[in-house]
Amino acid sequence: NAGVTQTPKFQVLKTGQSMTLQCAQDMNHEYMSWYRQDPGMGLRLIHYSVGAGITDQGEVPNGYNVSRSTTEDFPLRLLSAAPSQTSVYFCASSYGGSDQETQYFGPGTRLLVL
Amino acid sequence: ILNVEQSPQSLHVQEGDSTNFTCSFPSSNFYALHWYRWETAKSPEALFVMTLNGDEKKKGRISATLNTKEGYSYLYIKGSQPEDSATYLCAHTGGFKTIFGAGTRLFVKA
Numbered sequence: 001n002a003g004v005t006q007t008p009k010f011q012v013l014k015t016g017q018s019m020t021l022q023c024a025q026d027m028n029h030e031y032m033s034w035y036r037q038d039p040g041m042g043l044r045l046i047h048y049s050v051g052a053g054i055t056d057q058g059e060v061p062n063g064y065n066v067s068r069s070t071t072e073d074f075p076l077r078l079l080s081a082a083p084s085q086t087s088v089y090f091c092a093s094s095y096g097g098s099d100q101e102t103q104y105f106g107p108g109t110r111l112l113v114l
Numbered sequence: 115i116l117n118v119e120q121s122p123q124s125l126h127v128q129e130g131d132s133t134n135f136t137c138s139f140p141s142s143n144f145y146a147l148h149w150y151r152w153e154t155a156k157s158p159e160a161l162f163v164m165t166l167n168g169d170e171k172k173k174g175r176i177s178a179t180l181n182t183k184e185g186y187s188y189l190y191i192k193g194s195q196p197e198d199s200a201t202y203l204c205a206h207t208g209g210f211k212t213i214f215g216a217g218t219r220l221f222v223k224a
Contacts, residue, residue, distance in 0.1 A: 043203070059213070103160070
């Protein structure tokens with residue numbers, strides 16, 4: 001199993017550009033989530049999904065869109081990038097999303113918005 | 115939003131020292147507390163999940179305790195080794211949402 005994969009590893013954008021961060025998992029997990037990690041702060045939940053067709057907002061959803069058309073994929077879209085979105089983005093998944101379940105993290109995407 | 119705080123922010127110890135860090139969270143509406151280990155340039159990896167007051171978990175030289183009534187969890191490392199150098203994250207999970215603390219960065223000098 002590849003686990004959780006993310007592409008690209010690194011991206012530079014100009015303010016106002018759009019892009020999609022890709023996340024895929026091959027563990028048949030229903031729950032998937034996106035976090036951003038900024039210096040001095042913990043991982044902050046952006047959006048999450050409990051299954052195909054079902055998404056919801058996390059702690060910091062503004063400026064980001066998600067959709068979940070398949071169990072395997074959970075892309076994160078930045079419609080109009082802003083410098084405040086410069087961060088490292090992590091995708092994670094777990095079997096069903098219950099409180100006791102461990103989340104498995106991808107390798108991260110480092111995004112720089114100029 | 116549930117606030118999860120960790121202390122200290124960073125810790126420098128010598129090889130062989132034992133150490134511990136604290137994770138605190140509001141004691142009301144507790145669901146589950148997770149500890150993750152995060153090495154530089156890698157992804158966070160799970161250490162423990164704890165759900166019951168008084169829970170104690172152990173994995174090798176690393177152990178953790180949970181007090182849900184007072185809202186804290188301790189992570190202990192016995193006989194620290196250089197390979198223990200990492201950031202240790204705690205996180206509260208409830209209702210499909212996870213709130214992470216900012217982490218404790220551990221440096222173990224050989």
